Amino acid sequence: MTVLRDWDNLKVLHKNRLSSRAYFISYENKESALTFERGKSQRFKLLNGMWKFYYSETPEEAPEGFFQEDFQVEDWHDIRVPGNWQLQGYGYPHYTDLIYPFPIDPPKVPSKNPTGCYKRDFYIPKNWDGCNVILRFEGVDSGFHLWVNGEEVGYSQGSRMPSEFDITPFIKTGKNNLAVRAYQWTDGTYLEDQDMWWLSGIFRDVSLIARKPIHINDFFIKTELDESYDNGVLKVETKFKNTTNNVGKDYKVEYILLDSNYSEVKNSMESISLEKKEETEVSVSIPVEKPRKWSAETPYLYNLLIILKDSKDEIIEVIPNKIGFRKIELKDGNFLINGVPIMIRGVNRHETHPDLGRAVPFHSMEEDVVLMKKNNVNAVRTSHYPNDPRFYDLCNKYGLYVMDEADLECHGFELIGHYDKITNDPEWEEAYVERIERMVERDKNHPCIIMWSLGNESSFGCNFEAMANWCHKRDNTRLVHYEEDREGKVVDVISSMYSNHERIENFGKMENMDKPHILCEYAHAMGNGPGGLKEYWDIFYKYKRLQGGFIWEWVDHGLRRYTEDGREYFAYGGDFGDEPNNSNFCCDGLLMPDRTPTPGLLEYKKIIEPIKVEEVDLEKGQVRVKNIYDFISLDHVNLHWDISADGKKLQSGILEISDIEAGKSEVLTIPIDFNKKYKLKTDLWLNIQFVLAIDTNWADKGHVITWNQFKLQDNYSREIFSTKEYIPSLNVKEDHKFINIEGYDFKLIFNKLKGEIYNCSYEGVDVLTKGPRLNLWRAPIDNDMYVIKHWKEKGIHQIQYRVDTVETEIYEKQVNINVKTLVSPPNGDWAIECEYIYKIYGNGYIDLSIKGNPRGKLPESFPKIGLQMELPYEMSRVKWYGRGPGESYIDSNEANLYGIYNSTVDKLYTPYVYPQDNGNRTDVKWVSLTDERGMGFVVIAEDNLNFSAHYYTTEDIEKAKHTTDLCKRGFITLNIDYKHHGLGSNSCGPVPLAHHSLKPSSFEFNIAYKLCYEAEDF
Known part of the structure; x- marks a missing residue:
């Protein structure tokens, strides 16, 4: 059959895909909106589940006319959506670090281009009559064509970014038919050469969204704080869309700001007039006195309701959003959050699951975030693409700073000696800029995001300059990062990867640099290791312009398999006959593939501890406790101590230390009874633990944050x-x-x-x-x-x-x-x-x-x-x-x-x-x-x-x-x-x-x- 090759046409990035917007759910009333649960909205429906599937080695070999309504698919196989087809019996997983697994000839891709045809029925309820219906794909690797009821709707590429289509003209009330043809390779693949498994298909949620003819199409929330960081202003830029031929007059939009307990803080009402078939933008500024500020340590979230009402004051829709008041800025060579230069105690996190590949379930995301919090991690880089949108909700809630990274890497060009081949080619500018635009527009309302990252390991050239220019123009509330802008031409933060200790020391000594330095990747946690973490952090603390880094990486990418006799192991590159490959280089995390912590994670937890203790006068039981949190006092922890020898506790107790503010230290006296004499033939130790004194949303009371140990007596002798x-x-x-x-x-x-x-x-x-x-x-x-x-x-x-x-x-x-x-x-x-x-x-x-x-x-x-x-x-x-x-x-x-x-x-x-x-x-x-x-x-x-x-x-x-x-x-x-x-x-x-x-x-x-x-x- 004749197939239009949109997938390797650089001029075609999409067909009929809607403009990018923020991720949100629309509700019918305030009560359901405040649940923030997708299932409580009558205007949202997931299409996840079992779909019919046909696999072919090329697009041309896909069944001709499969998208027609009457095409019979009873003999097709079933496949789970979301999911990767390689993990469900079609093709095979292929792991490379930076190697393109096909000849480099951009924008062309191989004629052998594995293709998956998907079909399913879906139903439009009667109460959606008169609504615009949007079909949304959160992620399809790497491009796809779409049909509804036999009619072509459009095309999209860009694997880890959403694609929305208005399918209103193609649907009817009741039963409808949906068909997707997805391609493993597109010209976009040249921008997706990340260090990970090549896995294909519909791997994130698919949903239907019903919108009233007049509705809120997008909004951008910004929070500002005054120079003293005391009082704030909530700014909301809201875009309204009229899809009818009627002029919408006397409409109102109400903004209700609620605290975390849903008590009203502020309320603002605006009148709007919506011209036919046009988008209207309304901006509102709401002053807020002494707002509680959001940080990774104090992740306080307000609730904002944006309510659209008609001329009769009846609610058309309610959109909820979590708000965090925080301010990000550059000052005196540091980046500041709420006026404080923070230290990034971060990790790089790929989306990976040992059984489901990149179709990571919500509970696994939450497990990751909670584990990060329990191990003193305060930041995550979404290496090397935007994550599932729900992941950012978790980072808002639990408190993690996020470097949100565009789905862009073309590392393989380095191997052919032409690293900037497409990065410095203006013909590719639109494809590059689209990557940052789609990420920023989707994620712009998350307080956890403090930096936009333009991508990873793709050299530097005019297309990155264009991306940075767009990003700075669109959002001046966050910083822009890209590691390969080594001279800081367009970025706000200087970054490096795997710099050794000596280089980091030299970076710290640079006096003519007005931008801070972080390590976006360091301390490669592959297998047994990493070593030398303490020395890194000694240097970070020594120099003002060094603000920490993101360890590589969070979790191994191994895929679970079993031997013939049922023994479990984790597969890596080459285990599926995938050639060329980079072997086990994908197993480089602080967690095993099944999220079992490695010894390296425990070491990292200790090294990045937010509380330090050092001896002052042990003969008097005196130690100095230093609070190295950026914002909070130590009122949430207690100091547990004991005296031990031969593995036995001889004395113990608990001290409250609530009055030590962030960045301050205090000498405490441990109430050791020195009148007790012990006849020992071994060492006597003072052990100290800092333990949660309260329950939090990420750990229960009693969780150990960090620990230390001091030798009181050196009595050990081989004489025993x-x-x-x-x-x-x-x-x-x-x-x-x-x-x-x-x-x-x-x-x-x-x-x-x-x-x-x-x-x-x-x-x-x-x-x-x-x-x-x-x-x-x-x-x-x-x-x-x-x-x-x-x-x-x-x-x-x-x-x-x-x-x-x-x-x-x-x-x-x-x-x-x-x-x-x-x-x-x-x-x-x-x-x-x-x-x-x-x-x-x-x-x-x-x-x-x-x-x-x-x-x-x-x-x-x-x-x-x-x-x-x-x-x-x-x-x-x-x-x-x-x-x-x-x-x-x-x-x-x-x-x-x-x-x-x-x-x-x-x-x-x-x-x-x-x-x-x-x-x-x-x-x-x-x-x-x-x-x-x-x-x-x-x-x-x-x-x-x-x-x-x-x-x-x-x-x-x-x-x-x-x-x-x-x-x-x-x-x-x-x-x-x-x-x-x-x-x-x-x-x-x-x-x-x-x-x-x-x-x-x-x-x-x-x-x-x-x-x-x-x-x-x-």
Whole structure:
């Protein structure tokens, strides 16, 4: 059949699509309007649900005439709307970061252009007679033609923006037929090359809207505050539309401002005269004395009712809207909200769901917003497109600043060396400007939006200048952002991505810059990480013009799948045969795909804490509490404190701290009873938590906002595991291969040929079956992406062990074994001369000292330095004194406090979508592993150590591509590590800081093993 190729005609952005307007629902009366529920409006009807669907590889292969009313579709399949067709059995998901998955030849797209034909019936009720009926699509990827009752209505493209059509001329009361033909590729796709899955179809709500012939077509709400930010003015620009041939006289529009409890604050009435077939605009200014101001910390919302009445004073329609009084401005090199320079503690958020793709349900949006609030996040960037309109309602309600970003990215042009190919081409100007226009018009009434972002990673050129000019002209109440306007030619805020700490420091020092700086993306949270967050925030707080940033990103984009035997995993690029792809680069969030928080989220929560506490005089119990909220006092929190040792609370209490205002600090005295004396052989800690004292709409009373810890006494000593107790004699037998050591209650076999323990048993139960042996390797993490090549070129993953000498000294109650080895990779040009010194006592106490001297052409860094060993499968119960309870690493451990923690080997594991090194615990003084009956051993550090334990080998984890590739071994791999290379965020961001990098140098560390029952008091 002949098909008009609107989808790759740059001159056709739409046909018959209505002008952009604000998102709102019209109601029949004030009572239903104040519910703000779509279902309470008799003028709104969702068309979500099951539609008939036909899939073809090209538009030309779609059924000819399928849009006709009498076309039979009984044999078509059913498909859910909203939804992506690739997740319902048609085509396949395809993930790329910046690669266009087809040849670059704008505006042309491939002839193989997967196409979905949709059909359904819908009904127009009798009470809609005389109304104009609008058909609205909130999002269709990436373009579509529309028919109603066999008649062509129009065309639209631009995936994540609404499209409205007046279908009044095409419908009748009762049953009607709707047909849509959607295309995977349009010329608009060149502007939609975001880092995400390519997913197609009708993926947001579809609705019918009935409008009276004379109605409110649009409105723009602006709030102003005076110079002292005390009194305000509510300004409303309202557009009325007359679709009849009659002149509308003596009409009235009433504006009623209500507070959050629906009590009237102000009321204004305006008379209007509506000329036939014309749009009329009315502007009103309503002064409001001392309005309560909206911010992310104080998300106070007024209720505005816009009521259109006829000459008889009868209501035609009521439109409700939530109002937040707030003022955004640039002053002295900062952006201010309500006169205060704020700090962005933000995240980037893609719309994604593990089962539904981009058809994100409302409850999932709300879950995201609540989780952000609970984790101290105060801002979200809608990377990289306008979100579902209901998401902004949630941000208004709960309190999140929003950088609203246009649906525009053409990153793939960078790969062909012509990054600004269409960005600097005036032929594309209309397509660019339309992207910002449609977003601003839809979202302009949301107080949560503080910045309009022109798009993402598309170079810079004349079309972005045109977008910025339009945006500034249309809305002077917000700021304009675009990261690639590096010189600040048209934007209000200078931005950068993944700048390392040194660059950020330099940005902070710039004195000739009159615009603030934020990081719109930083700290790439891919897999295990990010590291170095604390150092970022130390710099942000240091310099006035640095106002925080948005971490990349909120949630992994993995899609849920199951193995043949029913085990769940999350798929990424390449798992669907999608080529080319960027593998698991879509799994880079602070949440797992199912919204399970990662250790990185807990770390971020701690780093961006809104309350800080520091010691003043701990001997008097004095600490300084600093309120670093931007607006609110600390009257909503209490300070919970306790004194603990050996994992037990010795004292505790609660302090109220309500009088500390935003930006202020105060010295508080914790009422510690210092008259109580404790005979301790361990450390004494003061633990502090700041806890919600009241219920909020995002968390209940008792929710922990942040925490800290101070050491009161440093009493820990290895002497608690001392050998000074009774030491029985040893029975020792030695031959050319083994040293057999037998004590009163243990046996140890040492393999002289391998230079390591072959087996160790306690009371006849095996507790150690192999090792310990020097280990330098970790299963690579995503943030090792670029250093891994160097590590493998240097053969760190393939080191071999040569035993040079084994010397034995045998005494009645003690055996000393000295092992000298050489560690080096095959064909290696570097090595480590290593010495193990064992002292084995008759009471089952084993002291081990490890010395290493690297030489040769050494690697630039090591992944780790430590010991690896194998334990019986049953040694699954873990207890330790150190940081916990969660995973931590050298550059990501602020969230974990010192204490005694209990876990299991299974629970130590962090199931990153792409398996990698995980589960480490830092700053550990001792760790015990025992079986269910308590039989095992404790490892004691002379200084702090790291440990991790898995049912998988390092090689198992490295080879696995998904969590389901991992099969438990019949033993436990235990790592006792001296030092680690930092995590950093170098999958896209910076390498670990210098002091977190493990540079090869001579090392020595000491540990001890004590065989024991768990019941023993250690």
